[in-house]
Amino acid sequence: MVRQSPGGGRVRRIVAGVATVAVLGPLAWLWQDSLMPEAYSVMDMGYADYGGGPHGPSGHETHAAGGASAHASAHAGAHAGAHGPGAGRDVTELIADAGRPADVSVTMVARKQPFRLPSGRAFDGFTLNGQSPGPVIKAAKGQLVQVRLINESVPGGITLHWHGVDVPNAEDGVAGVTQDAVGIGKEFTYRFVADRAGTFWYHSHQMSHEQVRGGLLGALVVEPGPGKGEVTDAVALVHLYNGVRTVNGLEGDVRVEAKPGARARVRVVNTEYGVMPAWVSGAPYRLVAVDGTEVNGPAPVTGKALAVAAGGRADIEVTMPENGSPVRIHLGGPTGVVLGSASYDAPPVSRPAATLDPLTYGTPARPAFDPGRPDRRFEYDMGRRPGFLDGVPGLWWTINGHLYPDVPMFHVTEGDVVRMRIANHSGEPHPMHLHGHHAVVLSRDGVPATGSPWWVDSLEVAAGESYEIAFVADNPGVWMDHCHNLPHASQGLVTHLVYEGVTTRFTVGGSAENEPE
């Protein structure tokens, strides 16, 4: 028998105990610290990042330590009162001209229900006016669009966000930031001027991961004005329902009539979570617009695919062959849109190996502003590390090294020229979407843009890439800036851009159960 001294055993127990505390203590603290309060204002989230510009009078101080004080103040009661009158303009004041009558008026009734897609396939999800995708909203540039949204039966509430339209902040449709989720039996009216011609889309921004997947979405087309449209103009909204790829809710090819010799514009909307290749056979094509902005001097392209960012749009224009042969636009696979008249027999071709690079496509133009002397410079550096997100251990996304919600809050003053470097060190691609603004791409991986000004609202940032973008802070509000791979957003790849003097009285969580991601 080996005699064990009682002392030795005690020492071992103490050592083990100390080791346990040493490991579990900090873990328990990290776990506890990561728990989200029942309700919190995004104004209290994370730490202020002034990007080298002036600090506003709002009193949201930077705290280098990250989480503690954000949580402390949120725990202390995130609380309508703290952001009430006196703290600044509330987002609800940032609206379109209230006295102006609507030019385009739409009522949308949202339901949760089993239904049939336009393809005939049964699907259990969400509808707008009985259908998914919802109706295409059409307006001419400069018109005031008014959409009355009624929630008949969607549990948990809904909103509509106008993806790519730089609406006044109160119309942005982000539950918990610009409004409360619209519960069953309630309604909300959106009003905005469609001041930019182009292709956009709308989707719910309440539990958006689940509701976008489930079909609460549709296309919005702003035409340039009377007589300026193409001869043929078609929307091609791509969405996966239960993993089945559809274009405008149809499986297989969508046929669009286009006369020989005519110009046709196909407005591709990628509502999916990943970048989508698109390619054309039967004629050269031009990439005439990206994210609702016309490309300057778009040259004809052959033998190259396009990459359409998740959440992004690409307007493809073709001139139909004089001999009447059809043209196929492949969207993410062999099927897509077939343009034709007498015949739609256009066999699929395989995807070209080369991809068009918007960094060098088109011809340069004088920029609308000078990004050379920015008022603010921000970093949006994405990474990944182990930690706790609301008490759940995992390998979570980071922004500038911080886990949600201890992420930077980008502060600007109206009129600022802002530069942002978006870098992706996370090992996975992220389609980045800033609400309320369009940004111009200055460079990728240090290589300057030399083509047409490349304006984006949805920018696919591949693993290992970094982009320098610039924009003018010309739309006051509190704006989300997040990954549009919506599961990533719900895993914390979200931050906000806030204007000095603007605040929000809405909270994430709370009685409206706002859950923007």
Ligand code: C2O
């Ligand atoms: Cu398309 Cu924050 O959304």
Ligand code: CU
């Ligand atoms: Cu992502």
